[in-house]
Amino acid sequence: MxxxxxxxxxxxxxxxxxxxxxxxxxxxxxxxxxxxxxxxVFAVLLSVLGSFGDQMKGKNEDGPSLKVPEGAALVFNPSGVLSENAPEQDPFEQALQEAFGGGSVGQVSVHELIRVIEHAKNDDRIQLLVLDLGGLVVPDAYLSKAHILADAIEDFRESGKRVVAVGDYYDQNQYMIASEADTVLMHDQGMLFFTGFGSFRTYYASMLEKLDVSVNVFRVGTFKSALEPVLRDGMSPEAKEANLTYLNGLWNSYTTRVDENRSFTPGATAAFANEFSSRLEAAGGDIAQAILDGGYVDDLADREAQRQFIKDIVGENDEGELNTVKLKKYKIGIKSPQDREDVKNIAVVTVEGAIIDGPQEPGVASGTYVAKQLREARKDDDIAAVVLRVDSPGGSAFASEVIRDELLAIKKAGKPVIVSMSSLAASGGYWIAAPADRIFAQPTTITGSIGIFSYLPTFEKLAARVGVNVDGVGTSPLSSIRGIPLAELPEELRTILQLNIEDGYEEFLTVVAEGRDLSLERVDEIGQGRVWIGSDAKERGLVDEFGGLPDAIAAAAKAAGLDEWDVVGLIKEKTRFELFLESLAGEAQAYGLISDDDELFVSRRTGFERTTLGAAAKLIDDELRFQRSFDDPNGIYVRCLECPIP
Incomplete structure (x- = not known):
């Protein structure tokens, strides 16, 4: 124009x-x-490919090497939430993120960490294990994982090699792991608090009442307090009794281990926690000094002094740096065991996170996906037995039953099924565990919660307040459900839902009674939605033995009559190209082309969650993720909401 x-x-x-x-x-x-x-990216590739072949052999004389030096210290500095399995990540994407400073703290597999420690124990080049746990996040609910990681460190120390813990500060659960060290060092401006364990929830029944939201709850179980936040403004006496029982069990296991590791008299750590204010007053208000006076650290030292302590043990390399190898680089050289064609396999199938009926996503266990794995294990003639590793608070009753059906089919096919409980195996997590031939758990595993509920909020009163009403006609008493959630629940539907919930509870009791060879009356007595810690669950017949995943695998092999076996399904084997990319990232790091986030004392946590605003935002995000996990097609759930889910 x-x-x-x-x-x-x-x-x-x-x-x-x-x-x-x-x-x-x-x-x-x-x-x-x-x-x-x-x-x-091409420049980075060119800069490292020239020396890649020699570096893999540890023969490059012109630049830094990934070869583990003799007499070195392994800096054990995992970064992320201590979890059952770390989610798979595309290796090329990960390499690019590291190369350009991207990525975020995620999860780290406790089994992979244990594998590294076991390898280092038998590695003559490693003489010292340095615990730098500042980036390791251990939620209270995952205390059992901290215990088995501590067991591996204890085994390393008992092999005759030394362990030193360093850090600016320690949180409570980090410290339990660090207490396994021969020497524990902390910054003279650092701190450590023994807060114990607690169960605190947000209750908003009054808010819902003010908003005119109708709370429609259907449940069975005296101790099933999952829905108390929408029904009450505080914790019920029954919930307090049940929660305090398992929390005391967790606290007792924690303090007992610390007392033993630090050679204290039994009960010393519990007493120290109760008297901390007076201990702090005696130390003139200096928290670090109070911790030192209490005997929980061996010395207070700033970062340079801690480095010097390590240097006095392992010395320096030719570049004048500490003679150490970092966790990320050390892992690259550890080969995963390869399957042997002449022996049978034990399949390990993991159920981690809330059990849902929908598609799989990070942090949840899809009933369909887990059932598919179990079905493949049943049809595979090379698999002689299955170990189900459970780390779940339960969830969808329908998805839980889909998983249980496949477990029963495996047993019918003549293959043993052994359950290994991790930190959580409650409600739906116990539903799928009950049919197993044997159940292994940790003393600190949270389990039980045999109960069932349904929750359907409706908003007819809130809608009416702003002038919105639902009206119409129908051909049956249930026709009006088409107006939900802006219409109230029909009385006929209320009756149906409650009857269905009661029937579901009876089915839950039957599942446990048949699987554990108990009477229905006995299961009801220890059920009622009550949460039990592993040690109490064993006394009540819900658990057979204490032990970790290796114990469960050995039991599965014995039940299958195997003298030799390979384990499949626990850790996904990496392709040669994936291993190449991991090594490439390590090479680039060695040349300084990407940042070394494995340096001692580098904080690897995001600071956002450590602020009041960040903590509040995290609560909101957690609540939204929690609400999305309720997807049972029948609206019926076998889920432990009392469990301290991270």
Whole structure:
């Protein structure tokens, strides 16, 4: 389009031409950035590929090497939430994130960490294990994982090798692991609090009442306090009794271990926690000094002094740096065991997170996906037995039953099924455990919670308050359900739901009674939605033996009559290309092309959650994720909401 001004032709820019031109600029800029990124990545690849072959053999004399030096210290500094299994990540994406400073703290597998420690124990090049646990997050609910990690460190120390713990500060659960060290060092401005364990929830029954939200709850179980937040403004006496029982069990296991590791008299740590204010007053308000006076650390030392302590043991390398190898680099050289064609396999299938009926996503266990794994294990002639590793508070009753059906089919096919409970195996987690031939748990495993509930909020009163009403006609008493959630539940539906819940509870009792060879009356007595700690669950017949995953695998092999076996399914084997990319990332790090986040004392936690606002935001995010996990097609759940889920 043109205009004529002063007898001259002038082009007039239309809105469409403006945005079309802007789009060209944006697209052109994006293409330029893409090309620039490709050049940068290609430059990184070229800079390390030249020495890649020699570096893999540890023979490069012109630059840094990934070869483990003799007499070195392994810096054990995992970063992330201590979990059953770390989620799979695309190796190329991970390499790019590391190369350009991206990525975030996620999860770290306790089994992979244990495998590293066991390898280092038998590695003559490693003489010292340095625990730098500042980046390891251990939720209270995962205390049993901290215990088995501590067991591995204890085994390393008992082999005759030394263990030293260093850090600016320790949180309570980090310290339990660190207490396994021969020497525990802490910064002179550091701190350590023994807070014990607690169960605190947010109750909003009054808020829902003020908002005119109708709470429709259907449940069975005296101790099934899962829905108390929407029914009460505080914890019921029954819930307090049940929760305090298992919390005392967790606290007793914690303090007992610390007392033993620090050679204290029994009960010393519990007493220290109860008297901390007076201990602090005696130390002049200096927390670090109070911890030292209490005997929980061996010395207070700043970062340089802690480095010097390690240097006095392992010395320095040719570059004048500590003679250490970092966890990330050390892991690269550890080969995963390869399956042997001439022996049978034990399949380990993991159920981690809330059990849902929908598609699999991080942090949850899809009933369909787990059942598919179990079905493949049943049909595979090379698999002689199955170990079900359970780390779940339960969830969808329907999805739990889908998993149990496959377990029963495996047993019918003549293959033993052994359950290994991790930190949580409650409610639906116990539903799927009950049919097993044997159940292994840790003394600190949280289990039980044999109960069932349904919860359907409706908003008819809130809608009416703003002038919205639902009305209509139908051909049966249930026709009005088409108006939910802006219409109240029909009385007929209330009756149906409650009857269905009661029937579901009876089915839960039957599942446990048949699986554990107990009477229905006995299961009901220890059921009623009550949560038990592993030690109490064993006394009540819900658990057979104490032991970890290796014990369960050995029991499965024995039940299958195997003298030799391989384990499949626990850790996904990496392809040669994936191993190449991991090594490439390690090479780039060694050359300083990417940052070394494995340096001693580097904080690897995000600071956001450590602020009041960040903690509040996390609560909201956790609640949203929690609500999304309720997807049972029948609206019926066997889930332990009392459990301290991280």
């Amino acid at each position: 043109t205009d004529y001004v002063g007898g001259q032709e002038r082009s007039r820019l239309t809105v469409w031409q403006f945005f079309r031109g802007l789009a060209k600029v944006v697209v052109g800029g994006a293409l330029f950035l893409q090309a620039l990124l490709f050049i940068m």
